Amino acid sequence: MRRRIARTEDEAEINITPMLDIVFIMLIFFIVTTSFVKEVGLELNRPSNEPQEEKKISEVIAIRIESSGQIQVNNRPVDIRAVRANVEGELATKGSSTPVVVIADRTADSGLMVRVIDQARMAGAASVSIAAMAR
Structure with a gap:
């Protein structure tokens, strides 16, 4: 009986190393293929702390x-x-x-x-x- 118990414990282990490899490969793929778009907006000049001269x-x-x-x-x-x-x-x-x-x-x-x-x-x-x- 001891032999059967030892065998079932060995067979119950799952090696997740290949799964981790696939996850990291997918992560690298998505990072490389993602395109980053620069948003276009208005360029504004913000006021400074200096007093502004008033114009009529x-x-x-x-x-x-x-x-x-x-x-x-x-x-x-x-x-x-x-x-x-x-x-x-x-x-x-x-x-x-x-x-x-x-x-x-x-x-x-x-x-x-x-x-x-x-x-x-x-x-x-x-x-x-x-x-x-x-x-």
Whole structure:
């Protein structure tokens, strides 16, 4: 009987080394084949601790976005498709280094704000800033 007990204990052992090899090979395969995509986003200049010089509203190109989605370029209502042309005209009048300030209502659509910023950059604005409307 002792021989039968000894044999069953030997047969009951499972060698997991080959299974670990397969797991590590699969892990290496998934690490190598995974592609890492870099997300594209907006590049923003964050404010520093230094006091900023204030500019008069006449020295900048002000684009206002109301909560209803209405857009105004220097207090003239415009459509989103006309923002670029208006900014180009203002840059030609005031100079190409004139900053553009997008003043958005806090409840305005953020997608619309991004589209306005893109239009201002495509118009050739050197610097585009974001501000919130005072209530």
